[in-house]
Amino acid sequence: MTRALEPRTEQWIVQQAREGQPPDVLLQPLLEAGWTQEDATAAVEASVRRWMESHARDAGLPPSVPVPSPIELNGASVLRAHDRDITVLANMRLPRVIVFGGFLSGGECDELVALSRPKLKRSTVLDPASGGDEVHVDRTSAGTHFARGANALCARIEARIAALLDWPIDHGESMQILRYGPGAEYRPHHDYFDPAWPGSVKQIARGGQRVASLVMYLNTPEQGGATTFPEVGFEVAAVKGNAVFFSYDRPHPMTRTLHAGAPVLAGEKWIATKWLREGRHD
Numbered sequence: 001m002t003r004a005l006e007p008r009t010e011q012w013i014v015q016q017a018r019e020g021q022p023p024d025v026l027l028q029p030l031l032e033a034g035w036t037q038e039d040a041t042a043a044v045e046a047s048v049r050r051w052m053e054s055h056a057r058d059a060g061l062p063p064s065v066p067v068p069s070p071i072e073l074n075g076a077s078v079l080r081a082h083d084r085d086i087t088v089l090a091n092m093r094l095p096r097v098i099v100f101g102g103f104l105s106g107g108e109c110d111e112l113v114a115l116s117r118p119k120l121k122r123s124t125v126l127d128p129a130s131g132g133d134e135v136h137v138d139r140t141s142a143g144t145h146f147a148r149g150a151n152a153l154c155a156r157i158e159a160r161i162a163a164l165l166d167w168p169i170d171h172g173e174s175m176q177i178l179r180y181g182p183g184a185e186y187r188p189h190h191d192y193f194d195p196a197w198p199g200s201v202k203q204i205a206r207g208g209q210r211v212a213s214l215v216m217y218l219n220t221p222e223q224g225g226a227t228t229f230p231e232v233g234f235e236v237a238a239v240k241g242n243a244v245f246f247s248y249d250r251p252h253p254m255t256r257t258l259h260a261g262a263p264v265l266a267g268e269k270w271i272a273t274k275w276l277r278e279g280r281h282d
C-alpha cells in the first residue's frame with residue numbers, strides 16, 4: 001500500500017519529473033518531511049506512473065499491459081533457465097530488447113532444423129482484413145510450426161523459455177520455424193496485432209495481445225540475416241544458439257519494436273520464433 005501524497009505535492013513531483021529532474025530531487029521534500037526512503041520512492045514512482053497512464057489515455061494510446069521482464073539492467077550475466085545456463089549479451093531499455101547467448105545447444109538447433117525440413121511451406125503473413133494467413137512479398141521465407149509440446153525437444157525448449165521469461169507455457173503460441181534462402185528477408189513489421197486492423201479481433205480473441213517475441217537462431221548464416229530494429233539503428237547478429245527477446249507493453253509503435261529479418265546475403269538462415277500472449281493461448 002503506497003502512502004498517500006497531498007495533491008499539491010503530487011503535482012509538484014510530476015512537474016519536476018517532466019522537467020527532467022533526477023529522482024533525488026523528487027524524493028527530497030518527502031524525506032525532509034520524515035518519510036522513509038522506501039515510502040517516498042514508492043509514492044514518487046506511483047505519482048509518475050499515474051501521470052504517464054493518464055497522459056497515454058489522453059493521447060489515445062492503448063493502455064499498457066504487463067509483459068515478461070526477465071532481467072534488470074546491469075544484473076546477472078548468467079541465468080539458470082530450467083535445465084541450462086544462459087548468458088546475457090546485451091540489454092536495452094527502449095526498445096526493450098535482450099540478447100541471450102547459448103539459449104539452445106548446437107545439437108538442439110540441428111535437431112529442430114532436421115524435424116522442420118520435411119514440413120516446410122512458403123511463409124504467410126496475417127491478412128489485416130480477415131485475420132487469416134496469406135503469402136506476401138514482405139516475407140520471402142519458408143516455414144512450419146510445432147504446437148506446444150509437439151515433441152520432447154519443443155517441450156524442453158518451451159519449459160526453458162517459461163523459466164527464463166517467467167511467463168506461463170500456456171501463454172505461448174506454437175513454435176514457428178523459418179528458413180530464409182539467399183536473398184530472403186522479413187521486411188520491417190511489428191509482432192503485435194494492430195488494433196486498427198479488423199482481422200486482429202480474431203487473433204486477440206485467442207489469448208489476448210502478443211506482448212513479447214523470442215527469436216532463436218538455429219544456424220549462423222554465412223553473411224547477412226541479422227535481426228534489425230531500424231528505428232533505433234540496432235541489429236542483432238544471427239548466431240547459432242543465441243536468441244533475441246523483445247517485449248511491447250502496448251500495441252503501438254512507441255514501443256520502438258519495429259524490426260526486420262535483414263536479407264540473407266550468402267548461405268541460409270534458420271530461426272525458431274516464440275510469441276507470447278497476455279493470456280492462455282489455445
Ligand SMILES: O=C(O)CCC(=O)C(=O)O
Pocket residue numbers: 186191213215225226227228259260261262271273
Ligand atoms: O528473421 C528475423 O530475424 C526476425 C523474425 C521475425 O521478425 C519474426 O519471426 O517475427
Ligand SMILES: [Fe+2]
Pocket residue numbers: 189190191213259
Ligand atoms: Fe517479427
